[in-house]
Amino acid sequence: MVKEISKNIEDKIMAAAVDEFEEKGFNGARMQQIADKAGINKALVHYYFRSKEKLFEKVFLIVAQRAFKKFATTLNNDGTVFEKIGNFFNMHQDLLWKNRNFPIFFLNEVNRNPNLIKKVFEKAELDSNILGFIEQINDEKAQGKIRTDVEPISLLVNIISLSIFPYIGQPVLTEVMQRLNSDYGTFLQQHRQQLAQFVINSIKA
Amino acid sequence: MVKEISKNIEDKIMAAAVDEFEEKGFNGARMQQIADKAGINKALVHYYFRSKEKLFEKVFLIVAQRAFKKFATTLNNDGTVFEKIGNFFNMHQDLLWKNRNFPIFFLNEVNRNPNLIKKVFEKAELDSNILGFIEQINDEKAQGKIRTDVEPISLLVNIISLSIFPYIGQPVLTEVMQRLNSDYGTFLQQHRQQLAQFVINSIKA
DNA sequence: ATTTGGTTTAACCAATTGGTCAAAAGTAGA
DNA sequence: TCTACTTTTGACCAATTGGTTAAACCAAAT
Known part of the structure; x- marks a missing residue:
């Protein structure tokens, strides 16, 4: 159950990241924007994916x-x-x-x-x-x-x-x-x- | 004569900018790198082209x-x-x-x-x-x-x-x-x- | 109710970076 | 040589940005 919620948030971040990266490219994308699009705090993006590069590569x-x-x-x-x-x-x-x-x-x-x-x-x-x-x-x-x-x-x-x-x-x-x-x-x-x-x-x- | 030298430096900046922008794209390019590639001070790039965007558009x-x-x-x-x-x-x-x-x-x-x-x-x-x-x-x-x-x-x-x-x-x-x-x-x-x-x-x- | 663990946040930090500025250096004419 | 000017530079600034942290929150187990 907790895992499911986590998975859900991870997915929301991923979806937001796809959106942001596809639109702006790696260099133009902003972690803050990804957090905003996912409706969460920016630190949470780092909590789940550590760094911009790691998130990018996964996405x-x-x-x-x-x-x-x-x-x-x-x-x-x-x-x-x-x-x-x-x-x-x-x-x-x-x-x-x-x-x-x-x-x-x-x-x-x-x-x-x-x-x-x-x-x-x-x-x-x-x-x-x-x-x-x-x-x-x-x-x-x-x-x-x-x-x-x-x-x-x-x-x-x-x-x-x-x-x-x-x-x-x-x-x-x-x-x-x-x-x-x-x-x-x-x-x-x-x-x-x-x-x-x-x-x-x-x-x- | 002065004009020619200026033109020369302008061209050097442009050439360096083409190089940098083509390699890294607008978002990845760095004004400092362009200055370095042109062998001049970064402020001089701004002196000739005012801003990154203006330089980019011209190039x-x-x-x-x-x-x-x-x-x-x-x-x-x-x-x-x-x-x-x-x-x-x-x-x-x-x-x-x-x-x-x-x-x-x-x-x-x-x-x-x-x-x-x-x-x-x-x-x-x-x-x-x-x-x-x-x-x-x-x-x-x-x-x-x-x-x-x-x-x-x-x-x-x-x-x-x-x-x-x-x-x-x-x-x-x-x-x-x-x-x-x-x-x-x-x-x-x-x-x-x-x-x-x-x-x-x-x-x- | 309290503890325990993971989750979420606001505030913060250090590094990067585009851009500015005042002073120095160079140049040409008087 | 002196003056007026343009060009060049090092030092600096403010904003942005990726990333951290300590505290708050919250759900589940005891």
């Missing part, structure tokens, strides 16, 4: 690992490569739309401290999923379904590039769309519809 | 506008759309390789303060270049060279996504490549070679 790893896990599973369902690509974009785009400010936060923090990424990968079971997908691509190349000059890893990177960049570049795209008398939201909704076909056109034999 | 706009201008011109030389795509990737990839940490810095700061982007666009003459390229795409669609279902702006965003993401995602790709017994540098060198063909395959009628 970051949880959020990142959750994201990577969802990401990995979208590569790991049944179907042909073409079907998987369609499914991936559908799921990934939905995920990104709901967490629009996560990608830039994640990439910026990982860039600031590349060590973070190792810990994320350790628990994300990414390797087997990636390797499985690569193998499948090679199979379908052999079957004549996919162009033989397609390099699996480059294809994977291309897919991820296409999926994530529109969110990372949001402020720029917002401005561009405004100058073209359109708007970001409607553009994105139309843009995401063509992603899978764009990739499939490119690689089909 | 940011100059660097960003230079980048966007180069970017725009790569769309604005002669040739068919396919040729332009090839040229763009060549030039853009070279540019990015030389400024590997610029994209994540730029996008992160613009995300932190979306107002910055407006000022960048004002002086980058981007609109006419973009509109020209869009028009050309529509022409070649009419001529039967490009698939009719290609949406010009989406194509443009796709191209930029493919070009920039490998640099933004550097730390992640570095880790992935390591796990696949390869390395980031060699991957990138091979990856960039297939970008243009990937896009052209996708859109050719």
Whole structure:
């Protein structure tokens, strides 16, 4: 019971921390703000998490690992490569739309401290999923379904590039769309519809 | 003469500021560090630029506008759309390789303060270049060279996504490549070679 | 009711940091 | 050389901020 309450407060702090860190980044985030958002005293944040860095790392790893896990599973369902690509974009785009400010936060923090990424990968079971997908691509190349000059890893990177960049570049795209008398939201909704076909056109034999 | 020396010191400060801001971001950057890198007293930085924010904005706009201008011109030389795509990737990839940490810095700061982007666009003459390229795409669609279902702006965003993401995602790709017994540098060198063909395959009628 | 343990808080601290200032140093013209 | 000026610096300041602490609080066991 006491443990549950503690757990509850820990969760409230974590949620507040995710909010603050995602919005301001590690350097811009303030422990006082996290405490305020959690509705508690600042000392209590330190009581539960000792330091800003410890809190950050815990928060970051949880959020990142959750994201990577969802990401990995979208590569790991049944179907042909073409079907998987369609499914991936559908799921990934939905995920990104709901967490629009996560990608830039994640990439910026990982860039600031590349060590973070190792810990994320350790628990994300990414390797087997990636390797499985690569193998499948090679199979379908052999079957004549996919162009033989397609390099699996480059294809994977291309897919991820296409999926994530529109969110990372949001402020720029917002401005561009405004100058073209359109708007970001409607553009994105139309843009995401063509992603899978764009990739499939490119690689089909 | 005095003016020249002043200009010289101003430039030294700016160069140091670019370095510091690109590496640490606005929130992580330190005025003292900028002074040290420029080899001068910290008060002198304030003497020339008044405040951290003013210095940052000046530095940011100059660097960003230079980048966007180069970017725009790569769309604005002669040739068919396919040729332009090839040229763009060549030039853009070279540019990015030389400024590997610029994209994540730029996008992160613009995300932190979306107002910055407006000022960048004002002086980058981007609109006419973009509109020209869009028009050309529509022409070649009419001529039967490009698939009719290609949406010009989406194509443009796709191209930029493919070009920039490998640099933004550097730390992640570095880790992935390591796990696949390869390395980031060699991957990138091979990856960039297939970008243009990937896009052209996708859109050719 | 009292004790015991963990939990929560207000007040506080030390370090960092953007920014200021008055004095010193340098420069050019009279 | 002297004067008027700009540039440069060391010392300093006030605000912010991550982190600590001692006391208050509170629930459960004795």
